[in-house]
Amino acid sequence: MIEQGNMALLTDLYEYTMANGFHEEMAEERGSYDIFFRTLPDNGRFVVLAGIGTALEELQNFHFDAADLEYLRGLQLFTPEFLDYLRDFKFTCKVYAIPEGTPVFPREPVVTVEGPLLQAQLFETLLLNIINHQTLIATKARRISAAAKDKAVMEFGARRAQGPASAVYGARAAVIGGCTSTSNLLAGQKFGIPVAGTMAHSWIEAFDTELDAFRAWAKIYPENCSLLVDTYDVLHSGMPHAIQVFDELSAKGSDSSSFGVRIDSGDITQLSTKARQMLDDAGYPDATITASNALDEQIIQSLVNEGAAIDNFGVGENLITSASSPVLSGVYKLSAVKKADGTWLPKVKVSASLGKLTLPGRKRVYRVYDPRTDEPIADLVTLREEEVLDNIEDMQVLSADPEAIKRFQTLRNVKAVELQKEALNEQGELLTGNPSVFEIQQYSQEKLAELPASKKRLLYPDEYPVYISKELYDVQQELIENNRVD
């Protein structure tokens, strides 16, 4: 199901009816489409960009098999010539992307697809599906991992994810956002993520007594003995039984640093601190305590602040569904069209709400650093053809948010580093390498570490500005004027 191998039809009908029309009317014209985010989850100021590797893989694999073509033909909406084009489909777009794992900000283009309109249009829904989902979950995982500080967060969500694909790709995104392992074997197999887990209440219930259940487990897993201690009573049954079994294992020479307990109900602070005391008193200071039970970043922050004695957090439903903020509405907007004579015409979407005004033209995105502190102070979007020096001495810019109160600003004596890189060339070759999920996580953490703490805090983070150049603003205003109907 997950490996269906061909996602060409995972899209909305209108992408194909438009592409069919482009094939009839504008077969030679090329377009430039940008993906960007407007509103961000959990009142955050940034998202952790994820899903890029998956999206590029799907674009490389984009093709139509006989059954797809038969199905499309059966809809009786497409010309035979367009269906022939799909049969012989050959990817000829260029894709530019900000590296996966980078914290990105509202309105800046994170991915740009340039190519024949009839082709680039086809990718809209699939790319948004992948990138919106994984970015949402990576962003939630970042919040949860930040709350857990130096403690490991294990992804436990498969059973509560919205379907199989969300479980598997959600686990990938969760690791990009900071999780250290997953309980999901398919995700482990597919992405090389370490798998980890303990046991369920059913194991304990299946035996006559809790002690029998723990002993049976210890017999099979003497070197990886993690016991669920809350089936009956954590402090009066689960912990004493766990310690009894650890004593028996130690007597047989097991390494006690591989011992652990999991607490899955009740007041986790109180239970974990008492459980810690019991383990320490029994001579197991290295034995670990895992906590689970509908955890999220708020609860974890509260547990950490209360001094709960937790070594690992197991987080499922609130992470894998981003339950507190379950929709990321990244969009894919046409920003320029290349006419048959080779000129690029900027395009804009002016809708009833000012907040939805798009940034026209082919563009570049920069992260702007204060050279004295090496801290990013803003992102900057310019027209592609504008010359932006590595060291900006004095540049007039405007807030990218058309609803901002104080729009005009000046950038002085700052460093600019371009963010988007060419990821796929017109032959569909991958130009950015194929980093593992942990390499992406590492990169993400480096980029996150650059940002000041005030922009990353979980509650009411400080705004991080995204600016546009004066040239880009002028093009936008000119297009608004040209499209005005008075």
Ligand SMILES: Nc1ncnc2c1ncn2[C@@H]1O[C@H](COP(=O)(O)OP(=O)(O)OP(=O)(O)O)[C@@H](O)[C@H]1O
């Ligand atoms: N010290 C704490 N501070 C904040 N929240 C906590 C603390 N300890 C536990 N919680 C959270 O409180 C919520 C309720 O837990 P509790 O075990 O009381 O009820 P429950 O979820 O109904 O239990 P069950 O899993 O048996 O259904 C859970 O989300 C849990 O993670």
Ligand SMILES: O=P(O)(O)OC[C@H]1O[C@H](OP(=O)(O)OP(=O)(O)O)[C@H](O)[C@@H]1O
């Ligand atoms: O709570 P989550 O963050 O989703 O973490 C995963 C949950 O899955 C398991 O519960 P299970 O499905 O057995 O149900 P229960 O513990 O709620 O009874 C486990 O014991 C955790 O509580």
Ligand SMILES: O=C(O)c1cccnc1
């Ligand atoms: O291994 C565990 O403890 C686990 C896995 C999935 C869901 N809840 C717990």
